[in-house]
Amino acid sequence: MLAVRDDRYINSLLRADRDDAVLAGMDAQSHALARIGALIALDAGPPAFMASVEAAVHAGVSHDEIVGTLIAVLPIVGVPRVVSAASNLGLALGYDVADALEVV
Numbered sequence: 001m002l003a004v005r006d007d008r009y010i011n012s013l014l015r016a017d018r019d020d021a022v023l024a025g026m027d028a029q030s031h032a033l034a035r036i037g038a039l040i041a042l043d044a045g046p047p048a049f050m051a052s053v054e055a056a057v058h059a060g061v062s063h064d065e066i067v068g069t070l071i072a073v074l075p076i077v078g079v080p081r082v083v084s085a086a087s088n089l090g091l092a093l094g095y096d097v098a099d100a101l102e103v104v
Contacts (some may be wrong), residue, residue, distance in 0.1 A: 029065075039083040041083065049091070054092075070082050070086055
């Protein structure tokens with residue numbers, strides 16, 4: 001249905017009252033990590049990372065697994081995207097990015 005762009009099907013997927021992970025056929029942790037990977041690829045802003053990291057932690061994903069997503073997508077999205085996303089992801093995880101930069 002996605003390949004032929006069935007708008008009714010797509011709209012049903014986008015409805016807020018549906019469980020995205022179940023619809024995707026994934027467990028909650030894998031779903032959360034896939035969404036974070038997509039945000040990295042899109043060079044999304046901090047608010048998007050905040051919401052997705054919160055959902056990932058709520059699903060039981062560890063901070064190490066969330067950061068590991070940067071490494072997993074690096075060969076595909078490239079260094080500039082990962083570097084750009086790293087600070088947004090760090091902020092979403094509660095890491096003091098500015099303090100870390102002063103040490104460097």
